Amino acid sequence: MKSFKNHLRTMAGGMLILTGMLLATTVALADDMGGGMGDMNGMSGMSSGTGSAPASxxxxxxxxxxxxxxxxxxxxxxxxxxxxxxxxxxxxxxxxxxxxxxxxxxxxxxxxxxxxxxxxxxxxxxxxxx
Ligand SMILES: [Cu+2]
The missing domain is CATH 2.40.50.320 (Copper binding periplasmic protein CusF)
Known part of the structure; x- marks a missing residue:
C-alpha cells in the first residue's frame, strides 16, 4: 500500500514536470509565430512579396x-x-x-x-x- 502511494506521488510529480515543459514549448511556439507571420502571406507557389498591404x-x-x-x-x-x-x-x-x-x-x-x-x-x- 505504501509503495502504491509513493508510486502515485511519483506520477503526480512527473505530470507537473510534463505540464511545465508543455507550457514552455507553447510559449516558444507563440514567439516563433509572432516573428514569422509575415512570411505566411501570399499564395503557395507564388513568391512572397508585399502581402501585408491588402488594399494595394x-x-x-x-x-x-x-x-x-x-x-x-x-x-x-x-x-x-x-x-x-x-x-x-x-x-x-x-x-x-x-x-x-x-x-x-x-x-x-x-x-x-x-x-x-x-x-x-x-x-x-x-x-x-x-
Ligand atoms: Cu498568379
Whole structure:
C-alpha cells in the first residue's frame, strides 16, 4: 500500500514536470509565430512579396484560358504582377463584376486590376486588349 502511494506521488510529480515543459514549448511556439507571420502571406507557389498591404492593387496582363460563369471565376495565364511580387503563371481569379465575366472569352488578351481579398485574389476591373 505504501509503495502504491509513493508510486502515485511519483506520477503526480512527473505530470507537473510534463505540464511545465508543455507550457514552455507553447510559449516558444507563440514567439516563433509572432516573428514569422509575415512570411505566411501570399499564395503557395507564388513568391512572397508585399502581402501585408491588402488594399494595394495589382496590374496584370494575360490571356484568358477559361471562364466559369457559375463559379464567377476566370482562369488567366498572366505575366508578373509587381504589386504582389507574383511571377507569371496560370491561375483562377474571382471576378467582382459579373458583367465583366460574361464579356470574357477564351483566348482573349486582357489587362486587369486585381486586389487581394480575404478569400484570395479578386479582379476588380478587366478589359480586352486590342
Ligand atoms: Cu498568379
Amino acid at each position: 492593387v495589382g496590374h496584370g496582363k494575360g490571356v484568358v484560358k477559361s471562364v466559369d460563369t457559375a463559379a464567377g471565376t476566370v482562369t488567366i495565364t498572366h505575366g508578373p504582377i509587381k504589386a504582389f511580387g507574383w511571377k507569371g503563371m496560370t491561375m483562377a481569379f474571382a471576378v467582382k463584376h459579373r458583367s465583366d465575366l460574361s464579356a470574357l472569352k477564351k483566348g482573349e488578351h486582357v489587362r486587369f486590376d486585381v486586389i487581394q481579398d480575404t478569400q484570395g485574389p479578386v479582379i476588380t476591373k478587366i478589359e480586352e486588349l486590342p
